[in-house]
Amino acid sequence: MSGEFGEFHDELRTVARELLGKDGDTEPVGxxxxxxxxxxxxxxxxxxDGAGATFTEVAILLEEVGRAAARTAYPSVAAAGIGAxxxxxxxxxxxGLLRATVAGTALPIAVLEGNMVPAAGGETACAGTGGIVPGFRLTQTSEGFELSGSADFVPDAPAATILLIPALDPSGAIRVVVVEPDTAGLRIxxxxxxxxxxxxxxxxxxxVPLVPESVRPxxxxxxRGLRILFDRAALAVACDSVGIAAAMLDATVEYARVRTQxxxxIGSFQAVKHACADMLVELTIARRLLAEALAVASDASPESSRAVAIAKAYAGEAGVRIAGKAMQLHGGIGYTWESGIHRYLKRATLNRALFGSPADxxxxxxxxYLRP
Incomplete structure (x- = not known):
């Protein structure tokens, strides 16, 4: 994620760490x-009113959010909300919603199920979705549409000021329902x-009764618009996992320098050196896979979705392994509440499951690869 904009990216990363560092562990980022x-x-x-940058720049911020284990809805808004x-x-x-989001007065959340995975039937499972099947259906009425269905474990749904709900219309096409969270018949x-x-x-x-203007193609x-949103959400989680892994490696190396036995x-002991080296190798691979996924156009093509799946699967597992190894190398203090490592391990564990487990x-x- 460096290249010709490396200097700008480094500055963006530095500013992000300073901003996220101002907030404590117990309060959401403002x-x-x-x-x-x-x-x-x-x-x-x-x-x-935006900056006109790319998702590569957003990914830098998403990684820093993971590095800080920050309490914020920014990943959901930046990846899927603005994406939708x-x-x-x-x-x-x-x-108007885009401008309000930029101004910070709107918080749009795309209703993507956290345990959503591509269907086994691939493209045939639901035409035009890239194998992703929404949990909502639209029914035609004399006055417009009715929305029914559900989605579970939707990231940041309780914080939404506007919901963007993908749903199947009677013809089998995917529409996006733009609706307020307090609409009658809707429950979060x-x-x-x-x-x-x-x-x-x-x-x-x-x-839920809807006027036709609320249902948008x-x-x-x-x-494959829905698959694009799924891939963006999965990529955001991969960025978060890489940030977690980087934070845990840095914390472990620093602890190994000052802790003596x-x-x-303890950093002079070969076993600790090898463990830290293994952590670095895993982090480096995860970064490379993430960079390759970001370099491919986000169009839900087989190549794009495959790159995202590879990056998400590897980064999800690497985040858990590196956080777990960090807890182990910190010794007894690593298992205490005060060390804070538990926050990273729990967050990495959730990341591994969100928007497709490594096995899925x-x-x-x-x-x-097996398709003819």
Missing amino acids: WPGLAGAGWTGLEVAAGY LTLLDSDTRRD TARPVVDATRALGRVDADA FRSDID FDRP LRREIARD
Whole structure:
């Protein structure tokens, strides 16, 4: 993620660490502060008050969020929320939502199920979705549509000011329902998980009446729009896992320098050196796979989705292994609440499962290679 913009990326990373470092472990990162720093508009076009950057720049911020184990809805908004809005045709409401998101007054959440995985049938499972099947259905009525269905473990659903719900219409096409969370018949239930740095929720819709203007198709030039959103969400989680792994490696190396046993720093012992070297190798591979996924156009093509699946599967496992090794190398203090390592291990464990476990993603990769 360096290349010709390496200097800018380094500066972006430094500013992000400073901003995230101002918040404590127990409080969410201030949303107005992120908006004021330009995070919410980084990938949004200049015509909508954004910076017109790419997802590569957003990925740097997502990695820093993971490095800080920060409590923020930014990954959900940047990856899937803004991603969903930009896949819709321009109109007054959509453009207003984009500008409000950049300004920090709107928090759009795309309702993507955290345990969603590509269906075994691939493209045939649901035409035009890249194998991703939404949990919501639209029914035609005399006045418009009704929305029914559910999605569980939706990241940051409880914090949403606007929901973007992918749903199948009666013709079998994917539409995006733009609706307020307090709409009658719509219910959001918090879903506590072991990772206290995250907020997940279940979204249920029971025959929610919708005006036709609330039901939007993807842009005509977009194919497999739902798969694009899934891949962006999975890539954001992979970035978070890489950030976790980097933080745990740095913390472990620093601890090995200052912790002594038998009048020597423990970092001088061969077993500790080898363990830290293994952590570095895994982190380096995860970074390379992530960079390759970011370098491919996010168009839900087989090549793009395969690169995302490989990066997400490897980074998810590497994050858990490196955080677990960090806890072990910190010795007894690593298992205490005060060390804070438990936050990273729990977060890495949730990352491994969100938007496709390594086993699920590897099955999809294998199916892709076995197709004639």
